[in-house]
Amino acid sequence: MHTNHPVAAPPSAPIREKTGQLLLRGWCVFVMAAALGGTSWLMAVGVTGAGIVAVGSTLVSLALWVRLRPEVQWRRLPWFALLYVAWAVASLTWTAYPDATMLTLVLLLSTTAQAMFVGSVLTWREIVRAMASALKWILGLSIAFELWVALVWGGPILPGFERPSGHVEFAVVFWSRDHLFDGDRIQGLFGDANSLAYVSLLAMIVFAVRYASRAHRRGTLIAWFALAAFLFWRASSATATLAAVGVLLVFAAIVLMRGAQTPRERARWYALFSTVGVLFIGVLFWGRQWVFSLLDRSSDLSGRERIWGEVWERAVQHPLHGWGFSTPWVPTDPQFDGWIVDQGETVMQAHNMWVDIFFQLGAVGVFCTALTTLAFTWRSWFFAVDRPRWDLVATRPYSPVTLVSALTATVLLVQGLSESSPLMGWGWFFLILLAFKIKQAPLIGRGPTEQRLVAEQGEPAAAAR
Numbered sequence: 441m442h443t444n445h446p447v448a449a450p451p452s453a454p455i456r457e458k459t460g461q462l463l464l465r466g467w468c469v470f471v472m473a474a475a476l477g478g479t480s481w482l483m484a485v486g487v488t489g490a491g492i493v494a495v496g497s498t499l500v501s502l503a504l505w506v507r508l509r510p511e512v513q514w515r516r517l518p519w520f521a522l523l524y525v526a527w528a529v530a531s532l533t534w535t536a537y538p539d540a541t542m543l544t545l546v547l548l549l550s551t552t553a554q555a556m557f558v559g560s561v562l563t564w565r566e567i568v569r570a571m572a573s574a575l576k577w578i579l580g581l582s583i584a585f586e587l588w589v590a591l592v593w594g595g596p597i598l599p600g601f602e603r604p605s606g607h608v609e610f611a612v613v614f615w616s617r618d619h620l621f622d623g624d625r626i627q628g629l630f631g632d633a634n635s636l637a638y639v640s641l642l643a644m645i646v647f648a649v650r651y652a653s654r655a656h657r658r659g660t661l662i663a664w665f666a667l668a669a670f671l672f673w674r675a676s677s678a679t680a681t682l683a684a685v686g687v688l689l690v691f692a693a694i695v696l697m698r699g700a701q702t703p704r705e706r707a708r709w710y711a712l713f714s715t716v717g718v719l720f721i722g723v724l725f726w727g728r729q730w731v732f733s734l735l736d737r738s739s740d741l742s743g744r745e746r747i748w749g750e751v752w753e754r755a756v757q758h759p760l761h762g763w764g765f766s767t768p769w770v771p772t773d774p775q776f777d778g779w780i781v782d783q784g785e786t787v788m789q790a791h792n793m794w795v796d797i798f799f800q801l802g803a804v805g806v807f808c809t810a811l812t813t814l815a816f817t818w819r820s821w822f823f824a825v826d827r828p829r830w831d832l833v834a835t836r837p838y839s840p841v842t843l844v845s846a847l848t849a850t851v852l853l854v855q856g857l858s859e860s861s862p863l864m865g866w867g868w869f870f871l872i873l874l875a876f877k878i879k880q881a882p883l884i885g886r887g888p889t890e891q892r893l894v895a896e897q898g899e900p901a902a903a904a905r
Contacts, residue, residue, distance in 0.1 A: 472574035535764025582628030637677035793856035
């Protein structure tokens with residue numbers, strides 16, 4: 441019974457998510473998992489199957505984008521990244537390997553479109569939640585795959601679920617080497633230990649942010665974090681370990697900057713961070729032999745210096761516009777087949793993002809990439825260290841969600857020194873996704889793309905406002 445003169449609105453049930461929104465978020469989780477899977481698609485279903493997944497999922501996302509018509513501020517797009525994409529498309533007019541360029545451009549355009557689609561239909565908290573779900577799938581399938589290989593398959597496995605018919609000279613061709621129980625490096629779904637290590641590092645970041653956001657079922661998040669840490673340890677990647685050190689340093693810097701009360705105090709911290717950064721880079725360059733000996737790796741990063749030298753020799757022949765876009769290199773193309781061979785296999789990347797871009801798109805491409813990474817890193821940093829404010833209230837608490845972009849940028853920058861992965865797959869996907877979202881919604885919960893009042897399961901009600 442209610443009084444005839446109520447002083448407040450009658451009670452009502454909390455807002456519930458509609459089935460359509462749940463299905464949409466589920467699709468975004470699949471899109472993220474597909475990007476994170478990377479080479480696992482090639483290992484499992486081959487080039488044709490992976491192409492069908494990439495093109496088919498992109499068409500579905502574009503159809504949903506047209507159907508849903510989410511509000512997008514078209515003036516606030518990641519224009520530097522799109523400039524890089526436009527220059528890559530323009531390379532069709534001079535490329536030395538047109539078939540490889542067209543094939544990899546499809547991958548670049550589909551990854552870019554998928555990332556912007558996810559950023560336009562999900563809020564910040566939904567993005568981080570979807571990232572966590574996708575990473576759980578990838579890590580769970582990786583450990584399940586390694587267990588299946590060890591307990592059921594019984595021995596190394598080649599791509600396409602084939603057994604080696606005889607002695608294999610180079611172990612790099614294996615999808616899994618069946619090392620789960622013998623203490624050696626494992627590769628998960630990716631067929632590459634370095635890829636498993638970087639994805640595990642990204643997972644630890646996201647799970648920690650979800651835990652700090654006080655999501656429900658925090659105990660399971662601790663278990664998933666432990667699994668990610670285990671896979672990171674067993675992947676035993678030297679460069680990923682350096683990336684983890686960089687993530688810890690950046691996180692410490694963000695915490696200190698958040699505690700600064702005055703511009704002068706911030707200036708002192710910036711001076712200290714700059715000094716530490718220069719020293720860190722100097723130690724890595726001049727003392728790399730000592731550093732990598734501690735990590736049980738060779739000082740030339742497992743032959744990467746030889747690859748850089750050979751790529752550089754060809755790159756300087758077309759220093760302005762490069763040889764043409766191809767990320768990754770297509771090993772069956774005559775221009776790449778047998779050009780650089782490592783452990784019996786044709787190399788598919790330069791193992792350095794900047795050298796690779798200079799070879800493919802010349803100095804103009806390097807300039808576009810530098811603008812892209814600088815803009816993304818700059819916005820991610822201030823997104824994390826600046827207190828959320830849109831009116832006179834200057835005491836609003838920081839959100840842990842704002843850490844994801846800055847820490848992901850750190851991972852990609854360090855990875856780019858020894859891999860070309862930030863230019864493709866999940867690296868490019870999350871760079872575009874987070875850069876797009878920061879420009880569309882620089883404040884969590886504010887702006888056109890954040891105004892959907894949806895009860896987000898696992899988030900406190902106050903955080904959704």
